[in-house]
Amino acid sequence: MVRHTHALTYAIRRYPLITLTAFGIANGAGAPLGGENRAGDGTSTGAAFVAGAPPDGYTLLVMSASITVNPSLYPNVNLDPLKSFEPIALIATATQLLVVPQGIGVADVRQFLDFARR
16 A cells, blocks of 8 residues: 655645645555645654655655755754655646735835845
């Protein structure tokens, strides 16, 4: 049985994209696919679990872009996402926004950097 670890704080059924991906993998493999939620440290707990799993193809990780920034945000993250994982599929893309509170007087990144330097 293929194990799927999703490192977010909600149950897998709350993530339709992951659920649809899991069904696709299970259908393609001809075997059931189980799910396991490992929350903590901004998704780093689940990522560390997968990084330490045996390289037998039975443990998969569905992860957002947070995996690339977590090592710089959390001092206890001891894995390098580029060395710890092998990407096998891009299943979605997401738009990322940089926002600031209204009223601080900045309208673009350059103005924000000037504001931050003050």
